[in-house]
Amino acid sequence: MGLPRRLRALGPHLVAGAVLWHAVALVLDASPDTSSGLRRQAWKEATVQAEFHAYAAMLGMDEPVFEEKLWSFAVGWNTARARVIGPFHRYLGWVHSQQSWQMFVAPHTTPSRLQIQEMDSAGEWQTLFEERDPDHTWMEPAFGTERMRASVFRWSWPGYEAELKRGCQALATLRFTQSPTPAVRCHFYRAPSPSPQQVLDDAIPEGTWVREQVVRRSP
């Protein structure tokens, strides 16, 4: 058998090897990656604390002990995972086929609602936009896209204060081109989501305004 013929015979084996490699990489890389959640600051959020409370109660453990054990487990898991999937992860990075499927890991039970306002000539704040409010719809088509929703979602979480500041600056700059307003304000209304029973009893929990950012027009 000549060399070209031998090389041609090798082709199906190479294809089979590549398919096997990709399938293994796909499965290993899809194993839960906890690195994005390993932020002590985020663990102090009400939604996260509520989850810890539920699990600690379920397991009959003290909440701080449960939290510490969970942290140690998550760190250990990630270290082991990184060691095992290293080459596969790099390969999937090169071919842009990363397997990151953290979708709705937990519902956010104390969500925040973005509101954007501008100051009128009397110095009063007038609402331009509020998430899912049909009466205040400035830039609504843009805010309604999945990419803008994902951006805004982060702004109310601990650790994203600088992102909110920059984002609000960009929106204010845009508004200043459309209106003579001297200032634009971005802030969030944060409130616990009511249970169905609370809705039926008309006992919707009150929330608070948080994360205020005011951008003034440059002279």
Added chain:
Amino acid sequence: MSQPGAWARWVALCSRQEDALPVALIRVMTGLTVAGHIAHIAVTGALPLVWYDAAHGGLRNLDGGVLRGIGGATPEVVVPWSIATFLAAVTMVLGLSRWATWATWLGFWVLADLNGHAGGSYDELLTSTLFLLGWSGAHRRLSIIPSSTSTSPACVRWLLIGQLVTVYFSTALQKVSAHWVPWGDHMALWYILQQPTWQRVPMLWLAPAAWVTRVATVVSWSFEILAPLLLLAMWYRHTRTRPGRLRALFNRLDARLLILCVGFGMHAGIEISMEVGSFSLATVALYVACFSPDELRWRRGPPPTCSRP
């Protein structure tokens, strides 16, 4: 004669060719999804906010990713790149060339990588699908340019099924909230539907029928954690002539179709109540991979290859 070894059987399985119709349909649906997504981002005015650097009106400081070498996340670079990716996706839909798929893959991941805070799992799913389609010969069918061959490696279709199952199973493994799991209160979907970020409209009106969200929570989590059954069902269809009661049962019930129907219902519910971008479209496109070319041909022509479901 002795039985071929495991590796020889694997090589034979991976060498099998089949009619490219299923991957061609996935190519059309994925191309439309990418083109539609880029058009939507542009038309709504979101494009400058999410893909321009803060110095040019964007929401964030962006380093430009691979576009740094040609100017970074500036209007002069991002706009032509978006238009080129859109055109590549349209060309991919038309099936002009294998290269259209690769161009769409390249264009889309570059855009998606520009701003990691403004993306979602649909970005990864679309780029993963495009990468596999690039190897598939999907342009040989449903193309405006007739091709001399109309086959595709069957292993690509199987990898697409594997991708689909991996998405579902992996996401279920990570749904560890006490509101999701069977030993919890099953309130996950109720609370998710109350999040202004993802809801299409305020959902408090659902309170009198909140049990629906509880049922949907259990069904969604169970469907996702049991997703590997789809792979089993597909394998049983592929090896239907072999013996086995479970195999016979799966094939008699068409377990594959049952699983896909539940999944389709789940995605329909998501689309009606929530805005999660292209995820449902990108996922449902992969459902086509679960059907053999013979099942998808509405008009029987000469069999191009020996293909089994």
